Amino acid sequence: MLPPISAELVRLNTTDKVFQRAKDYAEGRVVRDPILRGNMLTAQVDGSDWQPYRVLITFDAHTVTEASCTCPYDWGGWCKHIGAVLLTVLARPGETHISEPIDTLLDDLSGRQLRQLLRDVIAQHPDVLETLDVLLQPPSAR
Helix, strand or coil, X not given: CCXXXXXXXXXXXXXXXXXXXXXXHHHCCCEEEEEEECCEEEEXXXXXXXXXXXXXXXXXXXXXXXXXXXXXXXXXXXXXXXXXXXXXXXXXHHHCEEECCHHHHHHCCCHHHXXXXXXXHHHHXXXXXXXXXXXXXXXXXX
């Protein structure tokens, strides 16, 4: 099931200029690999940086509940990359890959398999270790 989105939702969460840029990005087909996993939508968007920006959008039965992007945009509302992902999924839903939710994929793994998966992720993405260091501290130490 695709997320409950509309162009109006994107327009309400962006400035006029950002909305237009998001439309241009969606029409320019710079959104890559949109993947829907349960209530989570991820994609990569080509931008001005040499690496694509990563977008993560979560939603419930009614609307988008959270949206984030790795770009430096910090001027209120959603950035053009988030808007472009949503407009792309809206305009071309057949290009969105539907995959199992992460919880479903992890549920059948044993503790040993989960630990190995985590080691593999850290080996490929060392910055994850910093996040784990924080999350594994007792709540009182955070």
